[in-house]
Amino acid sequence: MGRSSGETYEALLSHLAPGARCTRIQPADGNRALLGSADLSQFDGVFITGSPLHLYQDSPECRRIITFMQAVFASGTPSFGSCAGLQVATVAAGGSVRSMGQRREAGFARRIFPTDAGRDHPLLRGRPPAFDAPAVHTDEVAQLPPGATLLASNSTTHVQAAEIRSEGGVFWGVQYHPEISLCEVAAALRRQSKDLIEHGLAAGQEDVERKAALVQALHEAPNRLDLAWQLGLDEQVVAQERRTLEVRNFITHLVLPARTQRARS
Incomplete structure (x- = not known):
């Protein structure tokens, strides 16, 4: 798919919060003025999308988004x-990000499990003790901020979800991608085929295309149990209402209460 990360979020929010007005901005773009805290306080919520930026690099784009x-x-x-969004919040609050080196999560993050704190946290409310999720990333959080x-967490990426509080603000984030569809997962696999082959996750282009075709077919026919079985997926990924749970929980438990409080004050 040729849809940007911002467009993906906007489409999902239109589904989860019908009638909500969304403003898409590109803070890394040096040709645009950055919104300040006074401007941002007028919004009910802010979503930080995935990005190709590497937050451990000292570039003008990284400095602007931080x-x-x-x-x-x-x-x-x-x-x-999600994904780079978690990394941006981490660095902005005093943590650090690093390259994953030879490791990869490409297509799906497997067997994510809530920590003791996560089991009782509203961000993950409704998730089972272990679940999979769409994921495509080559960087990760090295150290969460104070x-x-x-x-x-899972066996590949230690920080899969976190709550970060800084300067009076609260951020909920995940390393995986609850916002993207299986169609977008298939497109990401095809875009990153060279990297997948170089890192030994696929023997050749044919392997990548075969996997992407299965994911695409499941997107088009989510009730096909044979495709879900071949990919090792269940309703936590296949069903949109389950796949997007963290975004829904954020809206329910942080955005709507904050909006109600603002309306009363």
Whole structure:
């Protein structure tokens, strides 16, 4: 699919919160003025999407998006992020990010499990003791910032979900991608075929295409148990209402209460 990360989130939010007005911005773009905390405080919630940026690099784009995230924290507006969004919030609050080296999570993160703190946290409410989720990333959180809470992990990526509090703001984030469809997973596999082959996850282009075709077919026919079985997936990934649970929980437990409180004040 040719849809951007921002467009993906906007489409999902239109489904989860019909009638919500969304404003898409590109804080890493040096040609655009950054919104400050006063501007951001007028929003009900902020979503930080995936990104090709590597937060351990000192680039103008990285500095801008970190500055933006610090303004989000200072505004007090609830925020949510996936993949690079979690990494942005981590660095903005004083943590660190690193390359995964030879390791990869490509297509799906497997056997994610809530920590003791995560089992009782509303971000993961409704998730089972272990679950899979769409995931495509080559960087990861190396160290969470002071005061952050690790909510979920797996054997490949230690920080799969976290709550980060900084400067009066609260952020919920995940390393995986609850917002993307299986169609987008298939497109990501095809885009990253060279990397998958180089890292030994596929023997050749044919292997990547075979996997992507299965994922695409399951997107088009989510009730086909044979496809889900071949991919080792269950309703936690296949069913949209389960796959997008963290975004829904964020809206329910942080955005709507904050909006109600603002309306009363």
